[in-house]
Amino acid sequence: xxxxxxxxxxxxxxxxxxxxxxxxxxxxxxxxxxxxxxxxxxxxxxxxxxxxxxxxxxxxxxxxxxxxxxxxxxxxxxxxxxxxxxxxxxxxxxxxxxxxx
Numbered sequence: 001x002x003x004x005x006x007x008x009x010x011x012x013x014x015x016x017x018x019x020x021x022x023x024x025x026x027x028x029x030x031x032x033x034x035x036x037x038x039x040x041x042x043x044x045x046x047x048x049x050x051x052x053x054x055x056x057x058x059x060x061x062x063x064x065x066x067x068x069x070x071x072x073x074x075x076x077x078x079x080x081x082x083x084x085x086x087x088x089x090x091x092x093x094x095x096x097x098x099x100x101x
């Protein structure tokens with residue numbers, strides 16, 4: 001079995017933010033907050049940007065090219081209870097971010 005960069009580091013970090021499904025991740029975020037890194041179905045997503053209006057946050061995985069989007073009505077006023085997660089098959093990465101995977 002070939003080791004990806006993610007498999008090399010997975011024993012050291014990300015266990016608290018590791019989920020099998022997007023529904024599990026969504027339920028956790030609704031009760032807690034948005035972490036800098038999140039793992040869904042063994043894909044490590046790195047937070048890359050958020051808006052100051054409190055409505056949109058995006059995460060990216062450079063290896064797969066997938067984007068994880070988190071939408072809220074206003075996380076500053078209402079928290080994360082209404083967070084809606086989705087994964088898009090397309091996306092673009094930022095050169096100023098060091099993506100772990």
